[in-house]
Amino acid sequence: MSAPDTHDGFPAEFWRSQEILLLKNVMALVGRGLDLDGVLREVVHLLSELLGLNRARIIFKDPEGDTYRIRHAYGLTTAEITRGVYRLGEGITGAALKNRHLIIVQDIDREPLFLGRAVLREHLPSEKVAFIAMPIDLGHNRVGLIACHRLRHRNRNLSDDIMILQIISTLIGQLMKLGDTVEEQTRALHEHNQLLENALENATMRYGIIGTSPALLKAIAELEGVSHASSSVLLCGAAGTGKELFARALHMASPRRTQPFVRVNCAAIPENAFETELFGHERGAFPGARARRTGQLEQAHTGTLFLDEVGELPLAMQGRLLHVFEQGTFTRAGTGLARRIDIRVVSATSQNLRKRVEMGLFRYDLFYHLNVIPITLPTLAARREDIPLLCSHFLSLFNQRHERNISLSRSAVDLLIEQDWPGHIRQLSNVIERVVLLAPQPVMAARDLRAFLHDSTQSVPLQAVQGERAYRPYLSASSHSKEELLHALRLNGGNKSRTAQQLGMTARQLHYRLKLFDVA
Template sequence: MTTTSRDPGDGAADLTLLHEAAKLLGQSATPELAITGTLRLMSQMLGLNRGRVLLPGPDDQAVLQIRYSYGLTPEEGKRGHYRADEGITGRVMRTGQLAVIQNIEEEPDYLFRAVDRTTLPEGVVAYIAVPIMDGSMPLGVLACHRLRMRPRPIQADLVILQILSTIIAQILRINSLIDERTRLLKDENQELKETLQKSQTNHGILGESPAIRDALRQVMRVADTSVSVLLTGESGTGKERFSHLLHLNGARRDQPFLAINCAAIPEQLLESELFGHERGAFTGATATKQGKIEMAHGGTLFLDEIGDLNLELQSKLLRVLESQVIQHVGGVKDIPVDVRIITATHQNLQEAVNQGRFRLDLFYRLNVFPIHLPPLREREGDTRLLARHFLLGANREYARYTRFGQGVMERLESYHWPGNIRQLENVVKRAVLVAQQGEIRIEDIETILHQESAVSGHPEANRAVPATARHSPSPSSAPAQGSGHPQPNGPSRPYQWVREDEAAMLQEALKRTGGNKTQAAAVLGMTPRQFRYRLDKLGLHDD
């Protein structure tokens, strides 16, 4: 199998081999193709035959095994395994030093374990083994046979083998990183899949926290009844999703489910949207039209932001609840309807009643069974689960392969989330779009969160952010006109805006990192100096 067709002195074969090996590194889909291809080049171009790469075994790291080879039979490959105290190969792995055996028949440590002497060609056969290094740590061994009596100097072969061992080390490192990332993604996806399977009965409502479990239990208690349910909670907590869950778990599940946001429709159009209208009832009413209440006959109508309904429409809605009849705008005929009405609001309706903005009798009819949906900051552990779910969806939507970098998940969990789940989904989608090299960095998240807080006027806008985040130009980082919140001019100073309510956040970060201030600072997107400054200002000294 020895072939030396080129002039051994001109170096052309060496350069060609290195060029082809580098191409294999960039083009091969698997380490098997890249490394085996490199061993083939060694044999065909330089006469370095029966090349093999030995690596620690998957079951026993103390035993080297032939993982890749060219010119060996499968049986020979299976026989090639060595402990650190066995043979030339074990010695190279143990010491990290190359070995050149000029005549394998005269070397007592050469074991002839993989290849019998009768298989080798006549003449003096040499054996060369070089360590595959990761820094100062041997990863494995690259070894081959060569005929000793050749015009090509053995020193030239040693140089080439050392270069190739570096290329092979790079292939192994890249493959290890891919395997690690794939394993992490598989673990995350499996965890998410299991949670999604658990949530199938909840129709996509994700969460394992006690707060969300309590809300789900309340939904199931009244889903199969006709009782009026009022969903309360901050914007973005999933009120429409919960109303749909109520519908799907009740007797009306096979009938229509319609939703309307009372705050999103102009007041002059909302009555027609709800109750329908007769032809000619107003300019542009060219035909009779059913309203949402009539269209939901037999099913469920969800009225979001019910607190924005004016007093006139409140009285008409009360009649629907009491008499189960409606009248079209411009009509005089009562139309019977059978509809379950579920309402939601982020306002305090009791306070609206006290101020005369909401009818007390309607409030009592709607508030028969109130269910409060917890904000994201009260759903311990759910932020991590939801963030992974949104990351998976964004990767699919944008055809990306992105994962969260170090410290990102901890930062997402520590954020206040004034916009709750809707805001978290938006942040994750933006992070996927700006991420580089397939990783969402803590700097990316800090930039996005700082912009979100600045626009909303939330106190987290005043958090110090890393310099890379503060100086990242973005049109959305400009202050919204008329927001009523003063914006700092130029880059934020690192030591301003220390607030009393930061104490709990700092202490939680220390708890998460076992008291390591440097790691705690990284979790919160601060420098260690900024973190210590806040500890001092708030009197949070070590006991």
């Protein structure tokens, strides 16, 4: 019986198993993702450890010049890798790169073109050493090289080593081409996203909305996506998130942009005045009606009607408005004549309207009519990246308004970014205005700003412009003294609606408190 074929003392089956193991390991790495550098490092390692193809190296063109250099290697020192720089046609490596074909040197000591640049001959074994240089087709008229040393006396077939190197070089070439394709697509996607982001940033500037955070741009994108529809939009979000600004932006982005935009502050209208405010009246409709009055519904004809804090609508008025929205007609007080009306309804609320429906405080049919397209506005905490821009905007605004020149240091802005801001943008605006009014020096650092962020007696976050009371969504009738109410009114030039917002109450609540103190 004849003995089985052996190579270097090992049977042929051993070498086949080593080749399969090498390929399995490489393909497993490829399957985990396009980590090209990781795959290439493992290739040169496995060629040496499993097949004895020593000092394997992979050579690519230097992106900053015309030379080629070793990018990945196993068994080479840092100094040897550094020396491995070649020009096209220079030595065996350069010739393989230039001609793009396999070169095998059977004995590097007998080859005058062999440079021995990376690995000096005295650092190699004393026996004959062969050199294999296998080009890699990288596509787009580019070439790379995988090369290695091989002890010449080995009985393992040279053709087997060439076959493995051909497989590896083909795999590397395909991976590099795939990587180029992914990189190109990623770059194109990034450019597209950049164009979209720039467009959205321009949109925010066009609408007067300050910021470029992903949360804000997402809300703007949703807004613009429904701007050309006529369906009702419900803007949801906490008080102070800029719902009126978004409502105006929706109007400006719509085909109705040249028509009226009419805001109805449902929280500021006394319950007995809704009829006149919304529907208007004819002269003589009731005692004191000395002239015809055009209601806000009629004023908004062909444009946009913005119902701010729509959850404050009285139940009786909810039914009247639902009829108007469904029928497209309304009637002025003092006349039986129904008038056609064409409006787009945009509503806003800081309340949970679903819960108010469950409590019987809001009509479910009106809720579903208003909630056709809900858009949730991001809190300030969800768009902290925008705080520096908002600070700059408010500083400019209030410096000009109050004829001051106050600025914030980087540490002060960083401190503002870290705050919770339960009062959102309105709270930030109030704090900045207070800083502008009361700052003792032109540049405020973080240490100077802390006094403006916390109540001096209770050490709770400041949430109102007058700085002495924290914002609370529901306040008792005795929550503010007469002096505090008058002080807040003076700060706001007598504007009761703005005063109520800054004190954390509705206009109706403020009216009731002023009445208790006999303040007109």
